[in-house]
Amino acid sequence: MSRADSPFLRACRGQPTERVPVWFMRQAGRSLPEYRAARGEGSILDAVRRPELAAELTMQPVRRYGVDAAILFSDIVVPVAAVGFGVDVVPGRGPVVEAPLRSRADLARLRPLEPEEDVPYVIDTVRALVADLGDVPLIGFAGAPFTVASYLVEGGPSRQYTRTKVLMRAEPALWEALLDALADMALAFLRAQVGAGAAAVQLFDSWAGALSPDDYARTVLPASRKVLEGVADLGVPRIHFGVGTGELLGLMAGAGAEVVGVDWRVPLDEARRRLGPGVAVQGNLDPALCLAPWEVLSAEAQRVLERGGGTGHVFNLGHGVLPETDPDALSRLVELVHATPPAGAPRP
Amino acid sequence: MSRADSPFLRACRGQPTERVPVWFMRQAGRSLPEYRAARGEGSILDAVRRPELAAELTMQPVRRYGVDAAILFSDIVVPVAAVGFGVDVVPGRGPVVEAPLRSRADLARLRPLEPEEDVPYVIDTVRALVADLGDVPLIGFAGAPFTVASYLVEGGPSRQYTRTKVLMRAEPALWEALLDALADMALAFLRAQVGAGAAAVQLFDSWAGALSPDDYARTVLPASRKVLEGVADLGVPRIHFGVGTGELLGLMAGAGAEVVGVDWRVPLDEARRRLGPGVAVQGNLDPALCLAPWEVLSAEAQRVLERGGGTGHVFNLGHGVLPETDPDALSRLVELVHATPPAGAPRP
Numbered sequence A, B: 001m002s003r004a005d006s007p008f009l010r011a012c013r014g015q016p017t018e019r020v021p022v023w024f025m026r027q028a029g030r031s032l033p034e035y036r037a038a039r040g041e042g043s044i045l046d047a048v049r050r051p052e053l054a055a056e057l058t059m060q061p062v063r064r065y066g067v068d069a070a071i072l073f074s075d076i077v078v079p080v081a082a083v084g085f086g087v088d089v090v091p092g093r094g095p096v097v098e099a100p101l102r103s104r105a106d107l108a109r110l111r112p113l114e115p116e117e118d119v120p121y122v123i124d125t126v127r128a129l130v131a132d133l134g135d136v137p138l139i140g141f142a143g144a145p146f147t148v149a150s151y152l153v154e155g156g157p158s159r160q161y162t163r164t165k166v167l168m169r170a171e172p173a174l175w176e177a178l179l180d181a182l183a184d185m186a187l188a189f190l191r192a193q194v195g196a197g198a199a200a201v202q203l204f205d206s207w208a209g210a211l212s213p214d215d216y217a218r219t220v221l222p223a224s225r226k227v228l229e230g231v232a233d234l235g236v237p238r239i240h241f242g243v244g245t246g247e248l249l250g251l252m253a254g255a256g257a258e259v260v261g262v263d264w265r266v267p268l269d270e271a272r273r274r275l276g277p278g279v280a281v282q283g284n285l286d287p288a289l290c291l292a293p294w295e296v297l298s299a300e301a302q303r304v305l306e307r308g309g310g311t312g313h314v315f316n317l318g319h320g321v322l323p324e325t326d327p328d329a330l331s332r333l334v335e336l337v338h339a340t341p342p343a344g345a346p347r348p
Helices: A007-012 A033-039 A044-048 A051-065 A078-082 A104-109 A120-133 A145-154 A162-170 A172-195 A213-230 A246-253 A268-275 A287-291 A294-308 A327-339 B007-012 B033-039 B044-048 B051-065 B078-082 B104-109 B120-133 B145-154 B162-170 B172-195 B213-230 B246-253 B268-275 B287-291 B294-308 B327-339
Strands: A087-090 A094-097 A138-143 A200-204 A238-241 A259-261 A280-285 A313-317 B087-090 B094-097 B138-143 B200-204 B238-241 B259-261 B280-285 B313-317
Touching (some): A044 A078, A044 A087, A078 A087, A094 A145, A120 A172, A138 A172, A162 A172, A162 A213, A162 B287, A172 A200, A213 A238, A246 A259, A246 A268, A268 A280, A268 A294, A287 A294, A294 A313, A294 B162, B044 B078, B044 B120, B051 B120, B078 B087, B078 B145, B104 B172, B120 B138, B138 B145, B172 B200, B213 B246, B280 B294, B287 B294, B287 B327
Parallel strands (some): A259 A280, A280 A313
Antiparallel strands (some): B087 B094
């Protein structure tokens, strides 16, 4: 089997597979004892800047679980941090911005990303990984313009996104310029990762679900589309993901991805209906249930597999692995997914 | 105009009104300088236990804004705190439980609520308010079983509801007994409020949107239905509200409320489609936009009014007033809603 024939890449393209492929968002992370041992304390951004460590952290879940894809150990704020916007990631809290974006003058702090100059360590990590991973595809990723913007504007994690929403509506020209700059950065970042050997990309718009469909369509979708369409010529599958995006799935399908990731709130068969034909789905087991007894977890996984339909389905959680997850539960989950014959008839 | 003919009560019943009625979730709260002055520091539970203060806090937004309904100054954990479960509300954080619910033995700490014995102060507050409010209806409220359970099980506010979801799935009999006990408490609490003169009730299932539709239907809906059906004979409109419930609206319509509250993620015309005929809608302006310039806020309010359809619509925010909201913005919002002729033709 070559990498191009891997179940993951075939499923992303909607082609039949012998088994449903599986990987987990945040599969490289605090739930793994080997991660905690290798990574120690400190900002994730420091770890990302060390290719040997970043590659090791990326490989750990592949070795342990036998998942069908690796995902680059990185963070959605890596590009903005790399151009000197003044962002760090505080353990247990998330991205924190020294001087949040408040006016047009702050846009100057978002100069274009030159991957070879600004994030050479990411390119080195990808190159090292591609050599090590063999037939297992590596997923590169970037934060989508809205989600990254929300951190820059709020100054940190948020529940309400008040400043972001007000800026978006009250200063539409500034907002558009901000999202356009972030789209260009995400695009350059993804192109560099694919250029170094990433076999697929995921655009994380984790918090887009906080928006009304009208706001999303008018003020966010164009920038996300710019990123996704900007990597179309590279020929790798594009995955587009957010949490709580039930109302946005139809719009997200129009942004240009081959695969749309869905959280547990929308059953996958219903998600497919909203996405329309020709789009594969990724998801959508509730990560909280990975902490439930195996009978509960396995029954839920079976249900996800059934509703996923067997073809054009990449099994995943509906959001990232929770830090308190027992890795053994994920091992069993991978075994179960791999042992279950794909449900349903092949899809066109 | 008698109270029964008030725009709010008529809209709840789907009857035509001369203007769309408006009130705001958390209209009594930290956004008001008079609230901060009257309330001081300390737990909300202490304020709830002082009928004169609680009535004053309830009246403040009615006086200031001229809203079409008052909502009792209270908290969703009042009943469980009153029976001695060991809950307090920490300012800036929310409900905190000393000893979270972990096993069946903890159920004994949820003895039935005897309103006259356990929450006489709430009954006194309602009685005092009804005398003062004249033709303005008072909305009583309770927390729905799931949302209250989530605090008891998690021990405080949560983003993932991991323990709650695991308990729900791993110990279904315990979960059912827990929700049944909480349903009985909410029911007794609402009946006491209506008995003292509340003209409508709202059941807050604020966090139900964290659940998949299957989980909601199987493990939450029956308990919420028990509460709502249990007050049906009282003849007051029942409002059922949660955040991020787009996937649950059809199910919530089956729980027995005359009005379903919707957040900003689902346009009201679409919400109506999901709810089916005969259900009024409440909402759904994004509270973040109350901090935007008036041109933005007023345009959004107009859009909410248009999509609300004019009849069977109670104008509200999609969630509570944010503490940093300028009260003058809400005053203008009430004026705008009252000055706008109801859109569309009367609904059956």
